[in-house]
Amino acid sequence: MVYKYKNMSVIQSFGPTSNAYLKGNFSPQVHEEEFNDLRIEGIIPPELNGKMLIRTGPNPRFKPRDMKYYHWFDGDGMMNAFYFENGKVRYKNRFVQTKKWKLEDKAGKALFGGIRSGMSTSFSGWIALKFGFFNLLKLGVRTILGKGPNRSQYESIASILNAANTNVLKQGDRLLALDEIGQPYEINADMQTIGIYNYENKLKGPSIAHPLTDFFTNETFTMGYNALPPFFQYYKIDAAGKIISYEPIDVPYGVMMHAFGLSENFVMFYHMPALFDIKNVGTREPFRWMPEKGARLGVMPRNGKNSDVKWFEIPLCWVFHNMNMYEEGDWLVTDVAKYSRIPLLDLGTENPSPPFSLDPVAILVRWRLNRLTGELKEEILTEKPVEFPNMDERFATKKHAHGYYVRLENGEQNDGLWNTLIHHNFETGKEQRYWFGEDCYTGEAVFTPKHADSPEGEGYLMNVVYDTKENKSRLTIFDAMEVDKGPIATVHLPRRIEYDFHGNIVEIQKS
Numbered sequence: 001m002v003y004k005y006k007n008m009s010v011i012q013s014f015g016p017t018s019n020a021y022l023k024g025n026f027s028p029q030v031h032e033e034e035f036n037d038l039r040i041e042g043i044i045p046p047e048l049n050g051k052m053l054i055r056t057g058p059n060p061r062f063k064p065r066d067m068k069y070y071h072w073f074d075g076d077g078m079m080n081a082f083y084f085e086n087g088k089v090r091y092k093n094r095f096v097q098t099k100k101w102k103l104e105d106k107a108g109k110a111l112f113g114g115i116r117s118g119m120s121t122s123f124s125g126w127i128a129l130k131f132g133f134f135n136l137l138k139l140g141v142r143t144i145l146g147k148g149p150n151r152s153q154y155e156s157i158a159s160i161l162n163a164a165n166t167n168v169l170k171q172g173d174r175l176l177a178l179d180e181i182g183q184p185y186e187i188n189a190d191m192q193t194i195g196i197y198n199y200e201n202k203l204k205g206p207s208i209a210h211p212l213t214d215f216f217t218n219e220t221f222t223m224g225y226n227a228l229p230p231f232f233q234y235y236k237i238d239a240a241g242k243i244i245s246y247e248p249i250d251v252p253y254g255v256m257m258h259a260f261g262l263s264e265n266f267v268m269f270y271h272m273p274a275l276f277d278i279k280n281v282g283t284r285e286p287f288r289w290m291p292e293k294g295a296r297l298g299v300m301p302r303n304g305k306n307s308d309v310k311w312f313e314i315p316l317c318w319v320f321h322n323m324n325m326y327e328e329g330d331w332l333v334t335d336v337a338k339y340s341r342i343p344l345l346d347l348g349t350e351n352p353s354p355p356f357s358l359d360p361v362a363i364l365v366r367w368r369l370n371r372l373t374g375e376l377k378e379e380i381l382t383e384k385p386v387e388f389p390n391m392d393e394r395f396a397t398k399k400h401a402h403g404y405y406v407r408l409e410n411g412e413q414n415d416g417l418w419n420t421l422i423h424h425n426f427e428t429g430k431e432q433r434y435w436f437g438e439d440c441y442t443g444e445a446v447f448t449p450k451h452a453d454s455p456e457g458e459g460y461l462m463n464v465v466y467d468t469k470e471n472k473s474r475l476t477i478f479d480a481m482e483v484d485k486g487p488i489a490t491v492h493l494p495r496r497i498e499y500d501f502h503g504n505i506v507e508i509q510k511s
Contacts (some may be wrong), residue, residue: 006319011024028061028498031094032092033093045489049338051507054191054504055464058074058077059498060110063110065112065117074114076165079191080500083508096164107124129310148282149278149281149282154278157281165179166178166180169504174241180258189508197330200242206225210259211237221260223260225257231276233247243471248306250309256318258270262396266332268325270319272295274287274288274342275290289346297312297369298312299371316341318338318339325397333366333474335381336365338362339362343360356413356417357412363381365379382407386407388444390445393447401456406443415422416468423480432484444463446462461480462478463485466497472494474491475491477489477491
């Protein structure tokens with residue numbers, strides 16, 4: 001169903017709504033489809049043969065039980081993949097068949113609420129969660145008393161909120177779909193869901209969607225945050241994708257920590273005041289912005305222990321994503337997309353689903369933190385709204401020469417959040433930019449090298465772009481060193497792809 005508004009199509013898949021997360025290209029695509037031999041402008045680089053771009057994002061399969069308080073983060077994980085096969089490209093999308101997806105698939109309708117609408121869960125949904133009448137009564141009493149669910153109740157709820165809707169990446173030989181509230185789901189290259197992967201039962205709780213890999217040592221590091229103690233857990237993973245060390249980190253309260261920094265010898269934790277407290281689970285705002293708690297950075301040797309962490313107070317801010325972290329003597333240098341406060345959550349407005357124009361925007365800054373004294377120096381790299389800082393990850397943990405991000409220029413934030421691709425050369429300080437055009441919006445740019453041993457930055461960038469006038473999406477492929485020259489190839493889809501979050505380019509076969 002399509003409704004015209006301000007000369008553009010406002011798609012509202014589940015009927016008229018004021019919810020910003022269910023309109024326009026934030027509105028879901030509920031069908032799984034496959035399109036072969038897509039129309040291509042230009043020539044697909046031969047180095048992409050045998051690879052796939054796979055992305056995931058929130059995409060509710062059924063009409064939410066509470067349309068008013070549905071949140072973008074609630075949607076079922078929908079994977080979108082482009083397969084590169086001998087100069088041709090095919091597209092396929094598939095849902096991650098999570099526990100929630102399977103239960104609702106069997107029922108043929110939504111059974112569960114989300115992070116801001118948990119109490120809209122149906123009675124049959126509560127039964128599926130193994131909440132009998134007395135357990136449900138106990139949960140209601142605890143919520144009224146401001147205590148929130150107990151541990152077993154929370155873990156049952158969290159297993160349903162795990163939608164695997166935030167990132168897809170290769171770890172060892174496994175392809176994993178991840179979110180933040182639960183454990184990864186393993187999938188195969190055809191996007192069939194294999195099931196929960198908990199690292200042979202060594203994953204003690206949830207894990208975040210942004211594990212970081214040092215390609216010089218083939219080690220991966222990740223963490224998990226929680227509403228109950230231990231609030232924060234840190235893991236080291238070997239090249240085969242197995243957890244080889246685990247360390248709970250002492251923090252006084254739980255917060256959302258979407259990402260962290262990794263250098264050659266250290267990790268940096270972002271402990272910022274988006275509080276995740278069990279007392280708030282089940283309320284309209286499970287994540288509370290509490291600036292009085294302040295913001296701080298934790299620094300630890302990446303093979304260290306909890307007792308090795310040093311915490312440093314910093315000016316109030318919020319960070320979802322960083323580009324990289326490297327060392328210069330006693331200084332840790334990292335480029336982050338810095339907000340004044342957390343966007344998308346607890347915005348202090350009576351509107352339960354406020355327009356995106358009310359969200360704060362991020363600017364790209366370079367932090368230099370002295371790991372001995374805690375002195376923080378900040379350099380503003382761009383004052384225009386940016387997000388999704390990215391790089392050639394083969395060189396992560398070392399000083400990077402090239403970085404990529406997306407920016408909003410001359411566009412309407414409520415229609416799409418970003419519309420311009422940037423290549424930032426940190427050696428020259430210059431930017432290359434490509435604006436996708438009027439009423440065209442994009443998300444994260446993903447990099448892949450031409451060859452495994454190519455110099456840093458020699459490769460390709462891929463962006464999915466949505467054209468609001470045509471109501472269709474396209475995949476654009478750039479030479480990463482010549483972004484300003486525009487796409488070297490454009491792959492056209494017969495329909496739109498809903499806005500998603502993150503993805504990666506992975507090899508699925510040898511060329």
